[in-house]
Amino acid sequence: MQDLESFRAETRAWLEENCPASMRTPMPEDEVVWGGRNAEFKNPDSKVWLDRMADKGWTTPTWPAEYGGGGLSKAESMVLAEEMQRIKARPPLVSFGISMLGPVLLEMATHEQKLEHIPKIVRGEIRWCQGYSEPGAGSDLAGLGTKAILDGDEYVINGSKIWTSYADKADWIFCLVRTDFEAPKHSGISFILFDMASPGVTTKPIKLISGNSVFCETFFDNVRVPAGNVVGRLNDGWTIAKRLLQHERTMISGFGLSSGRNNRGGLADSLAQTAMSYRGDTGKLSDPALRDQIAQFMIDSEAFSLTSQRSAQEAKQSKGPNATSSMLKNYGCELNKRRYELALKAAGTQALGWESLTEDGSDFSARELDTTRQWLRSKGNSIEGGTYEVQLNVIAKRVLGLPDMTSMVASNKK
Amino acid sequence: MSLVLNEDQLMLQESARDFCREKATVAVLRKLRDEKDPRGFSDELWQAMVGLGWAGMAIPEAYGGFEFGYSGLGIVLEETGRTLVPTPLVSTVLLCATAINLAGSDAQKGELLPKVAAGEAVLAFALEEGALHRPSNIALGAEKTADGYTLNGHKVFVLDAHVAEHFVVVARSSDPTDSEDGISLFVVDAATPGISVQQLNMVDNRNAGNVRFDNVKVPADALMGAEGQGRAALERTLDIGRIGLAAEMLGGVQEVFERIVDYLQQRTQFGVQIGAFQALQHRAAIMYSEIELCRSLVRKALLELDRGDDAEDIPALASMCKAKLSEVYELVSNEGIQMHGGIGMTDEFDIGFFIKRARVAQQTLGDASYHRDRYASLRGF
Numbered sequence: 001m002q003d004l005e006s007f008r009a010e011t012r013a014w015l016e017e018n019c020p021a022s023m024r025t026p027m028p029e030d031e032v033v034w035g036g037r038n039a040e041f042k043n044p045d046s047k048v049w050l051d052r053m054a055d056k057g058w059t060t061p062t063w064p065a066e067y068g069g070g071g072l073s074k075a076e077s078m079v080l081a082e083e084m085q086r087i088k089a090r091p092p093l094v095s096f097g098i099s100m101l102g103p104v105l106l107e108m109a110t111h112e113q114k115l116e117h118i119p120k121i122v123r124g125e126i127r128w129c130q131g132y133s134e135p136g137a138g139s140d141l142a143g144l145g146t147k148a149i150l151d152g153d154e155y156v157i158n159g160s161k162i163w164t165s166y167a168d169k170a171d172w173i174f175c176l177v178r179t180d181f182e183a184p185k186h187s188g189i190s191f192i193l194f195d196m197a198s199p200g201v202t203t204k205p206i207k208l209i210s211g212n213s214v215f216c217e218t219f220f221d222n223v224r225v226p227a228g229n230v231v232g233r234l235n236d237g238w239t240i241a242k243r244l245l246q247h248e249r250t251m252i253s254g255f256g257l258s259s260g261r262n263n264r265g266g267l268a269d270s271l272a273q274t275a276m277s278y279r280g281d282t283g284k285l286s287d288p289a290l291r292d293q294i295a296q297f298m299i300d301s302e303a304f305s306l307t308s309q310r311s312a313q314e315a316k317q318s319k320g321p322n323a324t325s326s327m328l329k330n331y332g333c334e335l336n337k338r339r340y341e342l343a344l345k346a347a348g349t350q351a352l353g354w355e356s357l358t359e360d361g362s363d364f365s366a367r368e369l370d371t372t373r374q375w376l377r378s379k380g381n382s383i384e385g386g387t388y389e390v391q392l393n394v395i396a397k398r399v400l401g402l403p404d405m406t407s408m409v410a411s412n413k414k
Numbered sequence: 415m416s417l418v419l420n421e422d423q424l425m426l427q428e429s430a431r432d433f434c435r436e437k438a439t440v441a442v443l444r445k446l447r448d449e450k451d452p453r454g455f456s457d458e459l460w461q462a463m464v465g466l467g468w469a470g471m472a473i474p475e476a477y478g479g480f481e482f483g484y485s486g487l488g489i490v491l492e493e494t495g496r497t498l499v500p501t502p503l504v505s506t507v508l509l510c511a512t513a514i515n516l517a518g519s520d521a522q523k524g525e526l527l528p529k530v531a532a533g534e535a536v537l538a539f540a541l542e543e544g545a546l547h548r549p550s551n552i553a554l555g556a557e558k559t560a561d562g563y564t565l566n567g568h569k570v571f572v573l574d575a576h577v578a579e580h581f582v583v584v585a586r587s588s589d590p591t592d593s594e595d596g597i598s599l600f601v602v603d604a605a606t607p608g609i610s611v612q613q614l615n616m617v618d619n620r621n622a623g624n625v626r627f628d629n630v631k632v633p634a635d636a637l638m639g640a641e642g643q644g645r646a647a648l649e650r651t652l653d654i655g656r657i658g659l660a661a662e663m664l665g666g667v668q669e670v671f672e673r674i675v676d677y678l679q680q681r682t683q684f685g686v687q688i689g690a691f692q693a694l695q696h697r698a699a700i701m702y703s704e705i706e707l708c709r710s711l712v713r714k715a716l717l718e719l720d721r722g723d724d725a726e727d728i729p730a731l732a733s734m735c736k737a738k739l740s741e742v743y744e745l746v747s748n749e750g751i752q753m754h755g756g757i758g759m760t761d762e763f764d765i766g767f768f769i770k771r772a773r774v775a776q777q778t779l780g781d782a783s784y785h786r787d788r789y790a791s792l793r794g795f
Contacts, residue, residue: 276795292787294795295737298793299734303711306711309710313417330703393699396692399699400689402690402698403689
């Protein structure tokens with residue numbers, strides 16, 4: 001405990017000295033640092049902050065120092081998080097490398113693979129994207145058809161992926177490919193890493209209902225990848241894929257928390273105050289039905305946040321992400337969707353503008369327009385990372401031990 | 415602060431669960447109902463629970479209790495909620511002992527708390543005056559006299575009223591009926607002339623009664639705390655009561671849910687276990703998720719209660735617990751019947767006892783809409 005207190009004092013002093021003032025303010029979406037070869041730093045302080053944190057390995061506090069991580073204990077990393085929270089420090093780096101790929105590589109990759117990839121994730125030098133879903137393989141992910149055929153000491157990859165988040169901005173991809181065409185569908189998949197700059201890789205952004213294009217279609221035309229880039233055993237990629245999905249769900253469930261990155265300073269952060277101000281109410285929200293719905297939403301949010309804490313405490317006592325991750329993912333997504341539906345109700349037609357036609361935003365403010373776009377964006381929460389319905393299947397089967405109808409259907413087809 | 419049970423709490427949970435499953439089963443409630451038991455609970459069973467320390471769980475050691483805290487009492491309530499066994503835990507231990515401990519004089523505490531801990535007294539909390547929980551709307555009057563007070567008014571739905579030796583009475587000593595102020599609490603001997611109890615036969619078969627106070631003369635030392643200043647202690651007592659009741663409801667919710675999942679695995683139709691059907695799987699998975707939220711809320715609220723003076727946000731936590739548990743117990747008890755099909759509608763099958771208890775527990779100390787309204791006010795809207 002003594003050590004932890006001195007660690008806290010040192011950390012506090014270091015942060016005080018090294019966290020630039022502008023990195024202690026709320027983070028607009030366009031100042032989020034994703035890293036990569038073509039990293040953009042709209043605010044130059046972001047680069048300073050990233051480098052200082054990366055030098056200490058504190059972009060990934062609990063990863064082993066051997067690979068550039070912070071080497072902190074769980075308790076120390078909690079202290080670091082609390083001290084960062086205390087000064088409202090921004091996360092220096094946000095990436096799929098940190099939240100999804102890194103934990104899986106640390107668990108399952110070879111020492112050489114870790115040495116090659118982990119330090120670059122820690123420093124934000126390489127930006128990763130995820131090659132999972134395909135046009136014909138969504139909820140039935142294991143039905144994927146992208147082929148990798150061994151030719152000498154290289155795999156030749158052909159096929160396409162869809163819903164690849166930020167593929168057009170990513171440097172490398174972690175990708176599921178079929179390497180055995182005879183085996184049952186779950187047993188012929190491998191997990192492979194390759195450079196998006198390889199000849200034969202093309203990406204095409206997909207325009208969404210929100211007007212944004214965070215997802216891409218990604219095409220592979222005779223892409224040659226060294227055979228050593230397979231992670232884990234050949235044809236055992238499904239095991240890794242599932243492990244990684246648990247990390248992804250844990251990340252997405254964070255969308256339901258009212259803190260953290262989701263705290264955008266928008267109308268949805270303070271639903272009750274928003275609703276009251278658009279109605280000219282003081283003291284009490286005048287629409288009793290909306291008041292009840294907001295109260296119900298807030299109670300569920302607080303209960304959800306406590307459940308995330310409890311789940312983390314239970315996970316610490318057992319072994320990493322557990323079956324609760326499906327439940328948290330689902331609940332978090334539904335909460336986020338409810339949050340934005342309520343934001344729309346709170347602000348009436350002012351939350352239904354598409355864009356401003358004035359220079360000063362006198363028709364629609366930036367906050368209002370952002371709320372509208374985020375509302376549309378939120379509809380994807382219960383589709384990405386495994387749909388709401390698939391997660392309910394997972395809970396029913398793995399947590400409740402109910403019979404697996406989907407495998408009955410699959411075995412009937414065979 | 416950990417939301418996971420520690421070693422001691424796990425041991426308590428296990429022993430309480432074993433006791434309820436062996437001795438205090440749903441069959442006990444059924445028998446009491448069928449035999450129209452005049453006391454409405456088994457005194458023998460209650461004394462066995464007292465022997466396990468349940469009655470003194472949250473009472474200070476100085477007054478004969480065990481100081482195991484509200485987390486301990488919550489665990490016990492949760493287990494009794496699983497088997498629906500009627501006990502004076504809610505009326506006597508959760509509500510009255512709490513109120514006396516918070517607001518009572520040393521003499522009142524010294525007289526009554528050791529008796530509660532030893533299982534020697536049943537106490538009843540006389541609060542409600544209408545069909546709905548309205549603690550800020552108290553009309554029962556307490557008029558000051560030369561040597562004490564005279565109580566006049568009518569209380570309804572008083573838990574364990576007809577077997578209580580004492581009442582804790584919420585009365586108005588000044589200010590208009592709907593005022594937050596002017597509330598006084600009294601400890602009144604049930605044998606005082608002018609008190610009449612009319613027993614109620616409730617759907618959940620737990621004891622309750624309406625109590626009339628007709629020129630009931632009580633001595634000055636029956637007053638708990640200062641005259642007209644009872645609101646704070648009342649609110650805290652109610653919040654503790656709501657959290658404890660939510661713990662009991664959590665037990666019922668989990669029990670019904672486990673029975674549902676068992677049935678989905680056993681019952682076969684169309685040649686498969688009905689648990690293979692997605693229409694049922696998804697509803698079960700949704701219930702599971704809601705129950706996980708309930709568990710976190712109740713655990714958090716109990717933990718906070720045990721932090722004593724450092725406790726944070728108790729009123730909001732109490733309202734969150736009671737609102738959420740009321741909602742989820744309604745959902746799960748309804749599904750309990752629906753998912754069991756026709757057998758769920760029979761009296762012979764136990765699931766009906768749970769839906770009956772659920773509805774009474776939902777109304778007790780405020781239902782979901784009462785507490786969402788209160789929560790909204792507490793959060794400033």
